[in-house]
Each structure stands twice: as structure tokens, then as C-alpha cells.
Amino acid sequence: MVRFLHTADWQVGMKAARFGEAGKRVREERLIAGRRVIEAARQREVDFIIVAGDLFEDNAVDRTLLQQTADILASASCTVFVIPGNHDPLVPGSVWEHRCWETLSKVIILKENAPFAAPGCTLFPCPLREKQSGENPTNWIRAEPNGTTLIGIAHGSVEGATIGEWDHPIPRNAATRSGLDYLALGHWHSMGTFEDAAGASRMAYSGTHEPTSFGERDSGNALLVEISCAGAVPVITTLPTGRLNWISRTEKIYASGDLEALGRQIDILPNPETTLLDLSLSGLMSPSDREELDRITELAKARFLWAWIDSTGMAPAPEDDSWVEALPPGLLREVAIRVKLSEAEPEVKVRALLDLFSIVEETRL
Structure with a gap:
């Protein structure tokens, strides 16, 4: 059994300039909701946490805010795996080069398109290296059965989904095509699952942990994902984490x-x-x-x-x-x-x- 928490799109550092004095509260709530995600993981005794991109609003985020976010992740009782998204891509001078990450043993930034061994599973991360691209970030994944649960992590636009920012296209059958038991997605701020030909939901957007704007549907959540063994259908449970x-x-x-x-x-x-x-x-x-x-x-x-x-x-x-x-x-x-x-x-x-x-x-x- 593999049990983990899937979250994404924290967008820490978002400006919220439209909201005047209330903007400060909107920004603060993103950190507070982050702490609720960590607490939810602790209560459910998960094996690890996945952050599927856009932890930060951009690579120019204030370094004090960066450190606060890193400290929140480090407070988890389990390992936290993070991939860079399109808002915080892996580029020279990015937030991922800050020295704080070097001192956090339980927070792992996945920077390579390469399999990574995690508790009871193998991760297939797809870190982004540019803000926009017409390339499918999951193209490299060719997961072969190895006795562990196979989990992908990607950030992009699933074909057919209604997403404002359309880039880094991901096929609707990406999980099964790549041989994955589950594909954890980020980029879409509303929670959404995608069924395969057999009716199993093997890929999902967690949505943002705290709503970011008007019109978002089913945002303000994290997903608890439980997979009993390699090849088993994931059991996905929505956990509310937002407050606004x-x-x-x-x-x-x-x-x-x-x-x-x-x-x-x-x-x-x-x-x-x-x-x-x-x-x-x-x-x-x-x-x-x-x-x-x-x-x-x-x-x-x-x-x-x-x-x-x-x-x-x-x-x-x-x-x-x-x-x-x-x-x-x-x-x-x-x-x-x-x-x-x-x-x-x-x-x-x-x-x-x-x-x-x-x-x-x-x-x-």
C-alpha cells in the first residue's frame, strides 16, 4: 500500500494587487493553507507528499517568503517531493538555486527527467525548464513494471480541459500510455480527474490548495491518494484545505x-x-x-x-x-x-x- 498527498499550485508570492489592503490577507492565506496541507498529511500518516509544480508565483519571489515556504515543507513528518512548474521553472537564478534547499533533508526538488525511488514506489518527475512550451512534458516516461507502484508528476494542460493558460500539453491518456499507476498533475487550479478506457481515474489535478481567483471550480483542496499495489486502481479522496x-x-x-x-x-x-x-x-x-x-x-x-x-x-x-x-x-x-x-x-x-x-x-x- 502506498499512501500519499498530492498538492500543487500554491502560487506563494502571488501579488493580489487588485484587492488593495485585503491583498495582504489573500497572500498570507496561501502560507496558512500550506500549513493545513502539511497537517493533513500528518493526520493521514502518508508516506510522502507530492507538490506538482508552481509552488511559487514566479522566480522573483521575495527570499524571505521563499524561506518561510521551505520551512513549512520541512515541518512535514514525511518526505516532500517538489517539481518546478511553469511559474517557477528550472532556469538560471531560479528559486531552486537558493541555499535553503540544501539544508532540508526531507524536501527533495526533483530536477531531472529520471526515475526516482521513493517509499514503496518509483517516481517519474517532469520538471519544467521554461514558462511556455508546446512539448508534452511526460513524453520521456516509459515506465516498466518493477514490482513497485509507478507514479508520474507533471505540470501542464491536459487535452480537452478548460484551462486559461494552455501550454505544456499532456494527452488525456498520458498515465496509461506511459505505463503509470497514477499521474499527479499541476497547472489547473480546479480539482479534476481523468478516467482511462476501463473507467479508472489514474491521473488528476489536485487544484490549488487555496483559491486564487473568481471562477475556480473545486479549488482549495489536496488529494489523498491510496494505491494498494502495483497496477491497482488509485483511491482518491478530496481533502479541503482552503479557507477563502x-x-x-x-x-x-x-x-x-x-x-x-x-x-x-x-x-x-x-x-x-x-x-x-x-x-x-x-x-x-x-x-x-x-x-x-x-x-x-x-x-x-x-x-x-x-x-x-x-x-x-x-x-x-x-x-x-x-x-x-x-x-x-x-x-x-x-x-x-x-x-x-x-x-x-x-x-x-x-x-x-x-x-x-x-x-x-x-x-x-
Whole structure:
């Protein structure tokens, strides 16, 4: 029996610049989640841990952060095997040349395309030496039965998978074609398994241990992999390791009261202190809805770790004259009337009316 933990794409050092002050918390959570991975391995008494690439965001990561990451890995109760990925490829001056790795007996950076003996198994690592490539990193593997469990480690894009960064292509049948019992994959931030012709899952993405962005599916996990003997079907168990919740929602506002209902939904979302909310609104609204929209925006920004509400898709109803009537008599109202009667594109007219109303609202503050 071989039991190990498969993780990947820690992306330690990711900038998270979009999130302002919350960016620091987002970056810190990557290290905290790393400690949870190590603790999960200890609790399950695994034989070793595999990190299938992109431990770091890039090779320019701060050396203090590099040392912190190395210390987390070194705290494991078992050996940790790491391959360089496309974000941290094995190039001159890379993070893998730092002297900290030389002093860590239980953390092994696999730098060669060559079989490596591990407890109860043989590893076939595929370290990357460049950020982008059209070459299949598993091409070199020709695993022959040797009485041990045969495990590959690769980082790249499985054919047919929906991945933002498409490079280092890996065939969907790479595990069976290479003679492997299991192929541990990195690069895709969402967890995913791939079945062979017999219906067995012999290759899988663990996904990132802590979500990195909106839209990721089944991220924030590590995989516990158990293989009873050479040739046996792997038993894969998902272990949650992430903490941050990335919620992306698109809401259509149809009628008066919809914004109030949305505000109530936002108010009861759980775990606001660990939630990042990206909300996009579209539809029609009246001048009276502006106050409710402002209230929702203030509520979200005060309640959640980070929140962004995009209301550029909201527009005045074409037949609604209350936008003009709500403006005070004078120049702004005259301009609004001219805009409404003009032959400009509807989108231009809507944006202009909203801007005029915003000017009035700002002068009242």
C-alpha cells in the first residue's frame, strides 16, 4: 500500500494587487493553507507528499517568503517531493538555486527527467525548464513494471480541459500510455480527474490548495491518494484545505424591490470575514434606487474581506422621465432634456443621464 498527498499550485508570492489592503490577507492565506496541507498529511500518516509544480508565483519571489515556504515543507513528518512548474521553472537564478534547499533533508526538488525511488514506489518527475512550451512534458516516461507502484508528476494542460493558460500539453491518456499507476498533475487550479478506457481515474489535478481567483471550480483542496499495489486502481479522496470564499455573481434587476431583495441576500451570506465578493449588476433602475444601491455597496465593503460591485450595466428605463424630473431646475436639467431628446446611441444617452444624476448626488453630500 502506498499512501500519499498530492498538492500543487500554491502560487506563494502571488501579488493580489487588485484587492488593495485585503491583498495582504489573500497572500498570507496561501502560507496558512500550506500549513493545513502539511497537517493533513500528518493526520493521514502518508508516506510522502507530492507538490506538482508552481509552488511559487514566479522566480522573483521575495527570499524571505521563499524561506518561510521551505520551512513549512520541512515541518512535514514525511518526505516532500517538489517539481518546478511553469511559474517557477528550472532556469538560471531560479528559486531552486537558493541555499535553503540544501539544508532540508526531507524536501527533495526533483530536477531531472529520471526515475526516482521513493517509499514503496518509483517516481517519474517532469520538471519544467521554461514558462511556455508546446512539448508534452511526460513524453520521456516509459515506465516498466518493477514490482513497485509507478507514479508520474507533471505540470501542464491536459487535452480537452478548460484551462486559461494552455501550454505544456499532456494527452488525456498520458498515465496509461506511459505505463503509470497514477499521474499527479499541476497547472489547473480546479480539482479534476481523468478516467482511462476501463473507467479508472489514474491521473488528476489536485487544484490549488487555496483559491486564487473568481471562477475556480473545486479549488482549495489536496488529494489523498491510496494505491494498494502495483497496477491497482488509485483511491482518491478530496481533502479541503482552503479557507477563502471567492463569490462571483451576476444579478439582473427587473423591478422596484429587486435591489432590496439583493441587499437581504448579501446580508446573510456566511463567513463574511473570509469572503471576497465580485457582484455585477444589470437592468433598469429609477432615481430612488440609487440610494439602495449605495447602501448595498457600503454594506458589502464593510462586511466582507473584499467586495466590488459593478453597476455600469444598470440603466434608466427608456420611458422613465423621473430621471430628468429628479434633477433640480437649471443647467443640469436642461442638459438632461437635450440628452434625452437627442439622436445619440441609447447607451450613450443612458450613461449621460446617470452621470448627470451622480453629479447632483455628489453636490448634496
